[in-house]
Amino acid sequence: MNKPADGTRRTPLSRERVLRAAVAFADAEGTDALSMRRLAQELGVVPMALYKHVANKDELLDGMVDLVVGEIGPPGEGGWQHVVRERILSARRTLRGHPWVARVVESRPAPTPALLGYLDSMAGLFRAGGFSVDLTHHAMHAMGSRLLGFSQELFDDTAAPPDPEVLAQLARAYPHIAELAGSAEHDAGSAVGGCDDQAEFEFALDLLLDGLERLRAGGRR
Amino acid sequence: MNKPADGTRRTPLSRERVLRAAVAFADAEGTDALSMRRLAQELGVVPMALYKHVANKDELLDGMVDLVVGEIGPPGEGGWQHVVRERILSARRTLRGHPWVARVVESRPAPTPALLGYLDSMAGLFRAGGFSVDLTHHAMHAMGSRLLGFSQELFDDTAAPPDPEVLAQLARAYPHIAELAGSAEHDAGSAVGGCDDQAEFEFALDLLLDGLERLRAGGRR
DNA sequence: ACCTGAACACCGTTCAAGT
DNA sequence: ACCTGAACACCGTTCAAGT
Numbered sequence: 001m002n003k004p005a006d007g008t009r010r011t012p013l014s015r016e017r018v019l020r021a022a023v024a025f026a027d028a029e030g031t032d033a034l035s036m037r038r039l040a041q042e043l044g045v046v047p048m049a050l051y052k053h054v055a056n057k058d059e060l061l062d063g064m065v066d067l068v069v070g071e072i073g074p075p076g077e078g079g080w081q082h083v084v085r086e087r088i089l090s091a092r093r094t095l096r097g098h099p100w101v102a103r104v105v106e107s108r109p110a111p112t113p114a115l116l117g118y119l120d121s122m123a124g125l126f127r128a129g130g131f132s133v134d135l136t137h138h139a140m141h142a143m144g145s146r147l148l149g150f151s152q153e154l155f156d157d158t159a160a161p162p163d164p165e166v167l168a169q170l171a172r173a174y175p176h177i178a179e180l181a182g183s184a185e186h187d188a189g190s191a192v193g194g195c196d197d198q199a200e201f202e203f204a205l206d207l208l209l210d211g212l213e214r215l216r217a218g219g220r221r
Numbered sequence: 222m223n224k225p226a227d228g229t230r231r232t233p234l235s236r237e238r239v240l241r242a243a244v245a246f247a248d249a250e251g252t253d254a255l256s257m258r259r260l261a262q263e264l265g266v267v268p269m270a271l272y273k274h275v276a277n278k279d280e281l282l283d284g285m286v287d288l289v290v291g292e293i294g295p296p297g298e299g300g301w302q303h304v305v306r307e308r309i310l311s312a313r314r315t316l317r318g319h320p321w322v323a324r325v326v327e328s329r330p331a332p333t334p335a336l337l338g339y340l341d342s343m344a345g346l347f348r349a350g351g352f353s354v355d356l357t358h359h360a361m362h363a364m365g366s367r368l369l370g371f372s373q374e375l376f377d378d379t380a381a382p383p384d385p386e387v388l389a390q391l392a393r394a395y396p397h398i399a400e401l402a403g404s405a406e407h408d409a410g411s412a413v414g415g416c417d418d419q420a421e422f423e424f425a426l427d428l429l430l431d432g433l434e435r436l437r438a439g440g441r442r
Numbered sequence: 443a444c445c446t447g448a449a450c451a452c453c454g455t456t457c458a459a460g461t
Numbered sequence: 462a463c464c465t466g467a468a469c470a471c472c473g474t475t476c477a478a479g480t
Contacts (some may be wrong), residue, residue: 123400144373193410458468
């Protein structure tokens with residue numbers, strides 16, 4: 001299995017190659033479909049061969065997160081609010097093609113090195129911008145997973161809406177939500193029911209950053 | 222298996238009983254440990270018996286969420302900001318004993334009826350408080366999963382800190398995070414490294430609600 | 443008609459046997 | 462010493478056989 005029919009050796013496995021293949025697989029098929037066995041198959045390798053490069057599946061997931069988070073670029077220059085805002089939007093762009101990262105990060109008990117590095121850098125941006133240690137602490141918690149550009153929605157509303165009859169029934173049962181779904185903002189996004197995720201993300205982001213700037217300027221400890 | 226040794230019939234299975242047992246099991250052992258087979262065993266029943274009350278595991282999870290979310294009390298009375306704030310804190314208290322709800326809700330593609338009802342009610346509170354349809358829409362997205370009282374942290378920092386040597390090494394690698402971990406706010410919570418989750422949640426909540434009130438008062442469409 | 447044991451197609455991971 | 466096939470202890474769910 002290690003030697004293809006033509007006799008040439010396959011490119012040997014490495015931790016890097018395993019992680020890259022896992023990321024590509026998760027991008028294409030989602031993390032639910034990702035199993036050690038499927039991944040091994042994808043790499044043309046016996047399942048047990050993976051265990052020489054990752055201790056177990058949890059370490060595989062950590063490695064995948066670390067790989068992707070490590071690709072987020074460094075911060076730019078300017079006032080703290082501009083720099084923080086742009087860095088977060090940059091992280092969001094980096095993670096855009098890897099929608100599984102949010103769920104995996106939030107399901108892991110401890111942060112990976114790349115994630116710690118990113119968070120440390122973000123905390124440094126607040127401090128450099130004149131935030132006290134305590135306010136920086138509050139700011140980091142208040143931003144939470146939004147620091148990585150996660151939307152923090154309660155559910156994935158990108159799914160196709162059900163047929164009109166069911167929709168009408170839902171509108172009757174949940175009038176206020178129906179009212180929101182019918183608003184102009186929604187139609188701008190895509191089909192009925194779809195929202196402009198990016199606009200909503202930036203709205204919430206600015207709400208938080210503006211609030212934090214007010215506290216900073218007010219000299220809150 | 223349906224008849225115990227003493228010949229008395231077991232209390233018959235019902236959807237309600239299945240869901241309550243599943244919630245209790247998840248509370249005690251977590252959703253990772255929850256399987257159809259383990260749950261059946263817990264109920265003294267053959268695995269297939271569950272499938273008469275729930276179509277599959279996804280429907281079981283939806284039912285569990287619905288059961289718990291349905292226990293959130295109705296809103297109180299007063300100004301919009303007070304009512305919204307108290308309702309969210311009430312939801313947070315209700316979900317406090319069911320830490321698995323956050324992950325399950327966010328992993329399901331569609332909201333359950335009880336969740337839709339709760340969200341509809343929350344949207345109604347904004348509208349009644351003088352929010353335009355569009356601002357209500359933005360507000361709902363900006364709050365996101367915080368509407369249910371979820372902390373939205375990037376990882377679970379309640380885990381025990383590692384030994385002092387590793388900690389010192391981490392502090393050197395991530396100086397800004399070390400600075401935050403050493404702040405007085407942290408020590409107030411619990412042991413070193415632990416935070417006062419509730420205080421941080423309320424800080425972020427008020428940051429958002431104050432920002433929204435400013436927009437509402439400013440007459441933003 | 444109802445119930446359920448066995449079976450199917452999977453998992454992550456261990457371990458001993460083979461080279 | 463290295464590699465790996467078989468095995469172990471699980472999954473969710475189907476299905477046919479038994480009552």
